[in-house]
Each structure stands twice: as C-alpha cells, then as structure tokens.
Amino acid sequence: MMRAWILPMLFVLCGSVVATGQIFQGNLGTATALLLAFLALAGVSSPLIFPKTIGTREAQRRSAVDGRPVVFWRPGCTYCVRLRIRLGRNARQLHWVNIWRDPAGAAAVKAANDGNETVPTVVVAGQSHTNPDPEWVREQLM
Template sequence: MMRAWILPTLLALCGSAVATGLVLGENTGAATALLLVFLVPAGLNSPLLFPKSIGALEAQRRSAVDGRPVVFWRPGCTYCIRLRIRLGRSARQLHWVDIWRDPAGAAAVRTANAGNETVPTVVVAGRPYTNPDPEWVREQLSPAV
C-alpha cells in the first residue's frame, strides 16, 4: 500500500520545500504557483482519484452478479488516470482492483497480458481488454445500468 503513495508524497514534499524557500525569499506569488505545479500531479497520481479498490476475487464475484466490468489499475499509471478521468461519474459503477495492493489482481493481469502487468486491463464478461477506449468501457455499462 505504501508504494502507491511514494510518488504523490515526494511531489508534495518537494513542492513544499521549494515553495518554503520562495516564501522565505518573500516571493509568495511564485511560491503559490510552484506549489500548485507540484500538487496537481501529486493529486493525479494518488489513489484518491480512483474509487475504492477491492480485491480481485471480490471484484470477479460482484461482476458475475451484476455484470459490470472489472478494471485492474495501479497508481501512477497515466493510462489508468486517462481512463478514470474520461469515464467521469461512470467510473463509480465499475469494480476497481489496485494490482499493487492485491497480489491476486496482479496475477490476473499477468495472465491476461502474457506475463506483463499492463494496466488498465478491463475484464468484461470474463474477457480481458488491455487499455480499451474509455467510450467503449462506458458503453459496456449501458446494459448493466
């Protein structure tokens, strides 16, 4: 779990250190702008951007019941961030599995991607799709909603 927070924490700490130096030099405008430059990527790379993750086995069980897709992702993945942002509110309807927190999820992704942990991997009706178009993923929700 800690691995998911390393990059956002480093970005926030570095931005804070640089901004503090600028504030001490009485350049508060530049400090504010620079702090935002560091905090925005920190927020985008944090697990907070994504719906709460569940385990792979629980996600597969829920998907079998409600027919909604399962998304395997990891923090810091730009393609996962793109998928999450482009799905908007629809993202909350999917079952999200953080492969860094769930070894079974990582194993499922490796099985689907010839041994690679390529994310996002979306499983629809038991069939995996690697880095699918967000619009296509949204269409897969239509029958389930």
C-alpha cells in the same frame, strides 16, 4: 500500501522545496502557483481519486452478477488516472482492483498481458482489454 503513496509524497516534498526556494527569492505568487500545481499532481497520482478497491474474487463475483467490467489498476499509473478521470461519475459503476494490494489481481493482469503488469486492464464478460479507450469502457456500462 506505502508504495502507493510514494509518488504523491514526492510531489508534495518537491513542491515544498521549490516553493520555499521561490519564497526566499521574493516570488510569493510564483511559490503559491508552483505549490498548488505540485499539490494537484499529488492528488491526481494518489489512490484517493479512485473508487474503493476490492479483491479480484469479489470483483469477479460482482461482475458475474451485474455484468459490469472489472478494472485492474495501480497507483501512479497515468493511463489509469486518464481512464478514471475520463469516466467521471461512471467510474463508480465499475469494479476496481488495485494490483499492488491484491496478488490475485496482479496474477490476472500478468496472465492477460504475456507476463507483464500492464494496466489498466479491463475485463468485460471474461475478455481482457489492455488500456482501452475510456469511451469504449463507458459504452460497456450501457
């Protein structure tokens, strides 16, 4: 759990240090802009922007019932963030599995990607797709 928050905390810490340096140099506007930029980066890289994650077994069970894709992801992954943002509200319709919280999810991703934890890995109807185009994923929801 703590590992998921390392990158966002580093962004907040670095932003605070940089902003403080700018304040001491008398650049309040620059300090504010930089701090806001670092806070935005922290927010985007945090697990908070992702829908509630569930376990692999539960995701597979739900997917079998409703036919929706399962997305295996991990915090700090820029491709996962890209997928999440590009899907917009449709992201809530998918079943999200955080591979750092779920060892079975990590094993499923490794099995689909020749032993690598490459995410996002999207499973649709039993077929794995590594880092698919967000538009393609959206089409799978139709």
